[in-house]
Amino acid sequence: MAKLQVAIDLLKIEDAIALAKKVAPYIDIIELGTPLIKSEGLSGIRKMKDAFPDKLVLADFKTADAGELEANMAFGAGADYVTILGTTGDSTIAGAVKAAKEHGKGVVVDTIGVKDRVKRAKEAIALGAAFVELHAGLDEQAEEGYSIQVLIDEAARAGVPVSIAGGVNMNSIAAVKQSGVVVAVAGAAIYGAENPAEAAKALKEILNA
Amino acid sequence: MAKLQVAIDLLKIEDAIALAKKVAPYIDIIELGTPLIKSEGLSGIRKMKDAFPDKLVLADFKTADAGELEANMAFGAGADYVTILGTTGDSTIAGAVKAAKEHGKGVVVDTIGVKDRVKRAKEAIALGAAFVELHAGLDEQAEEGYSIQVLIDEAARAGVPVSIAGGVNMNSIAAVKQSGVVVAVAGAAIYGAENPAEAAKALKEILNA
Numbered sequence: 502m503a504k505l506q507v508a509i510d511l512l513k514i515e516d517a518i519a520l521a522k523k524v525a526p527y528i529d530i531i532e533l534g535t536p537l538i539k540s541e542g543l544s545g546i547r548k549m550k551d552a553f554p555d556k557l558v559l560a561d562f563k564t565a566d567a568g569e570l571e572a573n574m575a576f577g578a579g580a581d582y583v584t585i586l587g588t589t590g591d592s593t594i595a596g597a598v599k600a601a602k603e604h605g606k607g608v609v610v611d612t613i614g615v616k617d618r619v620k621r622a623k624e625a626i627a628l629g630a631a632f633v634e635l636h637a638g639l640d641e642q643a644e645e646g647y648s649i650q651v652l653i654d655e656a657a658r659a660g661v662p663v664s665i666a667g668g669v670n671m672n673s674i675a676a677v678k679q680s681g682v683v684v685a686v687a688g689a690a691i692y693g694a695e696n697p698a699e700a701a702k703a704l705k706e707i708l709n710a
Numbered sequence: 711m712a713k714l715q716v717a718i719d720l721l722k723i724e725d726a727i728a729l730a731k732k733v734a735p736y737i738d739i740i741e742l743g744t745p746l747i748k749s750e751g752l753s754g755i756r757k758m759k760d761a762f763p764d765k766l767v768l769a770d771f772k773t774a775d776a777g778e779l780e781a782n783m784a785f786g787a788g789a790d791y792v793t794i795l796g797t798t799g800d801s802t803i804a805g806a807v808k809a810a811k812e813h814g815k816g817v818v819v820d821t822i823g824v825k826d827r828v829k830r831a832k833e834a835i836a837l838g839a840a841f842v843e844l845h846a847g848l849d850e851q852a853e854e855g856y857s858i859q860v861l862i863d864e865a866a867r868a869g870v871p872v873s874i875a876g877g878v879n880m881n882s883i884a885a886v887k888q889s890g891v892v893v894a895v896a897g898a899a900i901y902g903a904e905n906p907a908e909a910a911k912a913l914k915e916i917l918n919a
Contacts, residue, residue, distance in 0.1 A: 510776075512783070536779055539771060542751030562748060563774045565795060565822050566847030567719075570745055574721070586774060588797040588823040592849040613774050614797040638775030640801040 503678055503708045504529035506559065507701065508666065508688035510639075512536055514545040518552050520692055525553060527701035530582070530684065532559040543578040550579030557581040563611055565589045569596030576604040582631065583608060587615040591628060598629035607631030609664070613638045618652075619659050626661040632683050635659070637667030649673050656680035671700075674707045712887055712917045713738035715768065716910065717875065717897035719848075721745055723754040727761050729901055734762060736910035739791070739893065741768040752787040759788030766790040772820055774798045777805030785813040791840065792817060796824040800837060807838035816840030818873070822847045827861075828868050835870040841892050844868070846876030858882050865889035880909075883916045 560580035564571040575583035610625035612618040622633040649668035657680040664684035694700035769789035773780040784792035819834035821827040831842040858877035866889040873893035903909035
């Protein structure tokens with residue numbers, strides 16, 4: 502059954518924890534978005550994990566270099582997953598995987614900026630990533646002609662464990678589930694909703710159906 | 711005359727400021743490395759700028775998405791420059807440039823992971839970047855067969871303002887200067903030296919010669 506991940510793109514850890522408290526019953530993975538990480542530093546990860554010791558915490562580091570060092574930082578602060586950019590070299594991913602094995606945690610490779618996402622997803626899994634995030638960033642989503650359908654089609658033919666991020670909402674969640682993802686990542690559809698708990702619950706019900 | 715930038719890859723802002731105090735007389739740009747940013751958050755940038763109001767402070771965000779938001783965060787915390795990944799889409803760079811213009815600050819595009827660095831450098835300058843960092847990351851430098859000469863050759867034929875990072879030291883600084891860079895970035899050659907001040911002074915003297 503696909504997990505539900507909430508991507509929290511707020512800038513204050515107190516606001517992020519307050520949001521997480523509302524939606525936690527329906528969420529499997531709590532993601533601290535990259536701007537939140539850069540705003541609060543490692544102490545933000547520690548505070549989130551301390552507040553939700555039974556949830557999986559993902560630190561969206563989007564690491565582009567020093568893979569082992571940065572992954573060790575994230576895991577040391579309490580993260581269960583750390584993201585590494587797929588555009589980076591294999592040695593950066595391999596370094597992060599080494600750190601993940603030592604901590605019993607996982608590396609997620611983020612395909613933002615990658616030209617051939619399916620090919621890179623297969624390579625990343627071969628390098629030891631736990632799963633690969635097929636991802637259109639906030640800037641790409643704002644570009645004319647963007648559709649999540651591209652990611653859904655790629656997930657269906659990837660043949661390796663993937664998540665989808667970039668426009669997961671009530672309109673797309675059934676198709677995202679159908680594509681066979683291991684994780685569906687919702688951001689604005691939850692944190693931007695009038696009632697984040699109801700929004701998370703509705704998404705989770707479709708994943709569980 | 712080429713500026714000298716020190717890349718500080720320490721994890722505690724107190725250690726970073728202590729190092730910066732030693733080398734400041736010979737340095738034009740103080741860079742907070744990506745691991746330091748992720749470790750300390752925005753408060754690290756603020757502390758560094760407060761300690762060195764007359765130096766240029768570069769926040770090595772390596773932004774891969776939400777260019778305008780992340781650049782605004784860095785400039786708001788006191789950074790004079792923020793780095794954006796060249797592997798990311800043009801809209802991310804353009805968003806960061808928009809924020810830079812509003813703050814009267816600058817965007818530096820980091821070519822880590824870029825296949826054709828010279829081509830991307832020209833595109834980044836056309837998008838409004840202040841300069842482009844021709845960069846081999848720590849992981850790439852550790853790979854067999856790496857040589858800074860590739861970056862030096864690219865700088866010489868780029869025809870746009872570039873810096874070089876990835877192996878700048880006493881062996882390479884003269885060739886780096888000769889290539890016409892606007893900034894030479896030294897990391898381990900300074901922070902890993904027995905006497906960081908002497909190391910920075912020696913590099914600066916060659917740039918000024």
